[in-house]
Every structure is written in structure tokens, then in C-alpha cells.
Amino acid sequence: MTQSHAPRSGAIARIRRSQGLLLPWSVALLLALAVVAFAPPGGWWQWFPAAAGVAVIVSFVVQIIIGRADGFIIRLSTAALGAILLIGIVSVVGGLFAVVGAGLSVFPSEFTG
Template identity: 30%
Template sequence: MSDNEEVTTPELAPRRTFGGVIAVWVIAALVGIAIGVFVAEEWRAAWLTVGLGGCLVVAFAIQLWFGRSQGFTERVAASVLGALLVMGVLSLGFGLASIVPG
């Protein structure tokens, strides 16, 4: 009984955290589309950077809200990397659309 300090209690019902990662990707898609629609072409790159910074803050907030410390940095990194890829694909689409004569 003297070794009780080494035993930790497991979480009984841990929350699923993958939904928080996907939520940041969806927010990145919505922000990217809004920037592409409402911002002038010469300012899109700057606003996409601001939008990605906002996604970083949202990723931290969502993962802190879940309250699990295990894998926190991996979940935030996956959230931000996914947001970067989503915004990059949207940026590529808007860039290609701007060079098409029309």
C-alpha cells in the first residue's frame, strides 16, 4: 500500500478530440471562402495570413476547452496544419480563377 503515489487514475470516459480538429478545418474553409469573396484580389494573401492566425487562436481555444492535456500539441498542430492546407487549396483556386480570362 505504500506505492499508491505511483498509480494514476485513468479517465473514465475521455472526450473525443478529433471533432475539434475537424471544426478548425471547417472554420478555415469558411474564413477562406469569405476572404475570397469579400476581399479584393491584391489583399487576399494578407487576409489569408490573418485568417490562418485566427485559426491558430481558435485551435488553441477549442483544444483547451476539451480539457485534455494528453496529445494537446499534436491536436493543435493537426488543426493548424489542416487549416493551412485548406486555405492553401482555396488560395490556389482563387489564384487560378484570377488568371483565367473572363
């Protein structure tokens, strides 16, 4: 019994060509930017882990959609780690902008005691 593996077109074919990395990374970047843009700075640290969780779930779903067993673990871990790193980078940059925007000094020249 043979199965025909007809090439898929559209979104699934694009996901396959990118090895399932671009979609989770894009979702993670958009979620992190949405947290920085819409959540108050005091609530960021509650929303960033939620965004990371969604990005990891999207990574898993994308790898299931690809449907290839070979290299599943490395593709999934690369997609999830890249998504979490993107969220971390956005959180650090957003935190620095928030500190500077609030007029606080990140590296004070002298301490008051």
C-alpha cells in the same frame, strides 16, 4: 478526493468526439472562402495570413476547451496545420480562377520580348 467526469452534452461533446479538428478546419475553410468572395484579388495576400492566424487561435482555444493533456501537442499541431493547408488550397484555387477570369494565360505558349 475524486472528481466526477460526467459526460458533457451539446457542442462540447461534439468537439471532443472530433478530437477538436473539425471546428478549426471548418472555420478556416469559411474564412478562406470569405476572403476569396469578398476581398479584391489584390488584397487577398493581406487577408489570407489574417485568416490563418484566426484559425490557429481557434485551434488552440478548441484544444483548451477539450481539456485533455494527453496528445495535446499532436492534436493542436494537426488542427492548426490542417487549417493552414485548407487556406492554402483555397488560395491556390482562387488564384487560378482569378487568373482565368481575367483572361490571362497561366502557361503562355510563346513569350513576347
